[in-house]
Amino acid sequence: MAKARRQVTEALKNVDILYEIVDARVPESSRNPLLDEIGQGKKRLLVLNKADLADPAATRAFIDYYAAHDLPAVAIDAQHSQGIQQIMSATHRVLAEYIERQKAKGLRNVLLRAMCVGVPNVGKSTILNRLAGRNIAQTGNTPGVTKSQQWIKTSSDINLLDTPGILWPKFDDPAVGTKLALTGGIKDSLFHADDVALFALEKLIARVPQELQHLYRVNATDLTQPLPDLLMTITARLGFKDDYERASWTLINDVRKGKLGRFTWDEVPVDDAAR
Ligand code: G4P
Numbered sequence: 001m002a003k004a005r006r007q008v009t010e011a012l013k014n015v016d017i018l019y020e021i022v023d024a025r026v027p028e029s030s031r032n033p034l035l036d037e038i039g040q041g042k043k044r045l046l047v048l049n050k051a052d053l054a055d056p057a058a059t060r061a062f063i064d065y066y067a068a069h070d071l072p073a074v075a076i077d078a079q080h081s082q083g084i085q086q087i088m089s090a091t092h093r094v095l096a097e098y099i100e101r102q103k104a105k106g107l108r109n110v111l112l113r114a115m116c117v118g119v120p121n122v123g124k125s126t127i128l129n130r131l132a133g134r135n136i137a138q139t140g141n142t143p144g145v146t147k148s149q150q151w152i153k154t155s156s157d158i159n160l161l162d163t164p165g166i167l168w169p170k171f172d173d174p175a176v177g178t179k180l181a182l183t184g185g186i187k188d189s190l191f192h193a194d195d196v197a198l199f200a201l202e203k204l205i206a207r208v209p210q211e212l213q214h215l216y217r218v219n220a221t222d223l224t225q226p227l228p229d230l231l232m233t234i235t236a237r238l239g240f241k242d243d244y245e246r247a248s249w250t251l252i253n254d255v256r257k258g259k260l261g262r263f264t265w266d267e268v269p270v271d272d273a274a275r
Contacts, residue, residue, distance in 0.1 A: 001168060004143030008165040009038050011115060011145045015161065016098060017043040017091055021118035021127060024054035024075055025183050027062045028266045029176040030122055032167040039117075043094050046073035047087060047116075049123040052080060053256075058264035065268045078126040087131065088156045112158045113151070117165035121184050124164035136162050143168045175199075179265045184256055197248035198227045200255050203265070205230075211260045216251075 012018055018039050023030040027048055046066055051059050059075045066073040074090050076083030092099070095112055102110040116124045120141040129135050131154050146163040153159055169186055171177035178199045181191040204212050205223050213219060217237040222230060235247035254260055 007144040024048035024051040048075040051075040052077035055264040115161035193248035
């Protein structure tokens with residue numbers, strides 16, 4: 001952790017703006033608060049990626065919330081190359097003063113330097129590749145920054161570090177861990193699938209009862225059972241006998257793929273200021 005922190009801190013010294021990449025389904029849970037410390041004084045753009053899987057109304061509410069706390073944010077879907085241009089234009093807005101200052105010094109083509117930072121699996125490499133317009137990002141989930149850093153040009157005046165800064169997921173709160181597990185933010189071997197499935201089921205019953213009934217061949221009465229019983233009913237209806245772990249993985253994977261709809265699992269914070 002200490003090494004990763006040092007590496008990310010060092011890398012950040014060389015950039016004008018940091019792109020903090022988060023998962024739009026869990027914008028708060030997929031942040032590492034350490035970035036506030038490491039990135040202090042650095043201009044920042046929060047990128048809510050995987051917006052294609054998140055509830056659009058919640059995404060808008062989060063963006064408004066961050067804007068109200070002086071943290072510019074954009075929502076994108078890097079996998080389908082949606083919204084990449086927004087990162088470019090937001091970068092110009094965030095760095096407008098810097099650009100003006102450089103121009104006042106007589107520099108005509110002001111080059112802007114940026115890097116992506118975030119916890120594993122939020123889509124950092126995908127975003128880098130989209131910004132670069134080609135496949136450059138090395139994959140890997142070891143916290144820190146890979147040594148062989150190079151600047152890569154984008155189609156605009158932004159140069160990017162070719163390797164993202166990787167921070168570890170942070171979850172003192174077990175609910176945060178569960179939400180990260182549900183959205184693929186922590187390794188599948190590190191949690192019990194049934195715990196995560198039960199968490200998801202509880203929310204899904206309230207939000208999309210019809211879709212649940214349809215996908216898992218259960219009826220409205222089944223949905224009123226205690227959650228573990230409902231999981232066993234779903235297990236049976238899926239033809240998995242009593243293998244509730246298998247049913248749990250089916251549910252988790254269906255949620256991850258968006259088969260039950262688009263969900264945001266975090267709520268917009270009510271009182272505390274954006275970090
Ligand atoms: P990382 O560098 O932050 O660790 O994340 P990476 O880009 O490797 O992306 C992690 C997974 O998330 C990949 O899926 C990637 O395709 C997917 N992804 C990235 N951006 C988006 C997005 O905006 N929307 C959606 N729906 N998915 C996104 P994977 O399962 O690891 O690989 P694959 O499915 O692409 O084969």
